[in-house]
Amino acid sequence: MTVDTEHGEPAREAVRALRRIAFLLERAGAPTYRVRAFRTAADVITALSDPEITERVTGGSLEALKGIGPKTAGVIREAWAGDVPAYLERLEAEARTTPLVAGGAGAGLRALLRGDCHLHSDWSDGGSPIEEMGRAAQEVGHEWAVLTDHSPRLTVARGLSPERLREQLAVVADLNARWAPFRLLTGIECDILDDGSLDQEPDLLDQLDVVVVSVHSKLRMDADAMTRRMVAAVGNPRADVLGHCTGRLVTGRGRPESQFDADAVFEACAAAGTAVEINSRPERLDPPRRLLRRAVAAGTLFSVDTDAHAPGQLDWQVIGCARAEECGVPAERVVTTWPLDKVLEWTRAKREGETGA
Template identity: 65%
Template sequence: MTDPRDPVDDLRRIAFLLERAHESTYRVRAFRTAAAVLRGKKADEIAALTRSGELVRLRGVGEVTARCVAESIAGEPPVYLRRLEATEGTPLDEAASELRAALRGDCHSHTDASDGGSPLREMVDTARELGHEYLVITDHSPRLTVANGLSAERLRAQVEQIAELNAELADGFRVLTGIEVDILDDGALDQDEDLLAALDVVVASVHSKLRMPAGDMTERMLAAIANPNVDVLGHCTGRMVTGKRKRPESEFDANAVFEACAEYGVAVEVNSRPERLDPPKRLLRLAVEAGCEFTIDTDAHAPGQLDWLDYGVSRAVACGVPADRVINTWPVERVLGRR
């Protein structure tokens, strides 16, 4: 007889591939929910539920996910999984592959503490499975209420949770504390300065009044970049190139902004989200010429999105971003040493 597979692993893998392919949230949620329901149950218990037909009666397990579990228990990769793995896409070219292999971590990710879809542990487990050495958790700041931004109290609680998780991890992987902090209208940051100073990585982004006049937007961004607690300038133009939320770039003096980033040691984020792909290539080339450092980040809001780095890598290579100026190619201790 064929040995049974781990149905929870198969369900998580399916959800991961669906997320990476930018499939519907409801479809992803079906597989992640079923995996969560079955996590912790013994293999013989799951097998018994499958044989009796009671599996589908569990809240959170539907007919499709139950069928996948049955196939896993029988020792066969679920058909759903095989179909997804057969259409994973094409490999990067050689130069991009080298840069992708050099990336050690991801400096911009979200959990369900703000507007992400999965808990901290699930995001960390996926980052480890992808071969990352570290993951920075950068949930939103309080003013972004639509994204359930974290108050100072909630952020401090998350910092403690991350410390406890790091104490459990035995493979050298590091979870880094962070935030995606809103740049307010006057360039101030939407969180306590003392708390920002205590975090490992601070990504500062504009999320409001994106159509502000260019002069005002430039001053707003320059003020944030000069703040000593800022490490990364996130998705600098705020554009959306696909989907229902499609919007143009914010207008600002890119030369002044990138020169300031180079002066103050603030990395320019190459945002890998396919609906953002920010900054545009013409601005990315300007940032290279200005001598900026960079991060290539997924801005992941779900575990499968942590594998979107290829989108950013391809654009970074096309624009001549030097690998040694991408800070998430650096070991974690060097990343932490920038602060």
């Protein structure tokens, strides 16, 4: 979390409590406005000096600050006094008693994970700054994570132009200089275009550590055309992970699966050393179990990812782990269990035309 290092321990504890509450609310799928209230309050406190905070806490004027309401003020006062805020205690208890998956499913594989190949920041359609996403990845126990904001064609998600992506690379380099040994890897979620080509300059893709490729348009394309499109994309040496392969949504109004020859696509993934993503988002759960089992049989690599658009969603990885265990995915074929050096060796080998599998 981002905290002014000149602040004393009471201020740091207040900010930690507010950000942890925001994380737990996101994890539980709470409305965005509730999450934002606590994160905004943390930002307000971070910007104040210790004397200012002390004066407002003791004088009862916290609520006079824009961005702080009665509930967030109560959390700040309790943390400032050295107590664990009651609201935080309640959320922690709820997280323990209502796990994301029942019966401890997925816990074994989750304990082996070292990273996450798919997360978004507010540079595209995520809700939090890069630094906050990276800090959250560290706090859930990762050694590395990949920043994969969208590519230019997805304008609805503020996809990154080549110029903006180059700016982002500099931001990530600066953060990594301060974060070692944790490493935020450079990446992108690159649109698979209609002909199977990738939506970003090839030379720029070559500079990235990990490239996730996904279909976001014409999801109801004819099955034969979709198969050709996906086979071409996963066979590209710059493609490392095939994201949410069917594009389905299983909640709300839902969205049907894209139609394609799954065996042909998974065989192409296996031949190219391209991992099939096990997307952990509750509304996606992609691929479906029947296809996940076919990918196992095809011999593909896998990447258990959150596709997180907010810090609290980084805890959703256990959902994908449970599905992986249920479908017999071998842990050694899950790239998100690999150490950083092995991940980078894999993607570099792919750029050089080897499978890396």
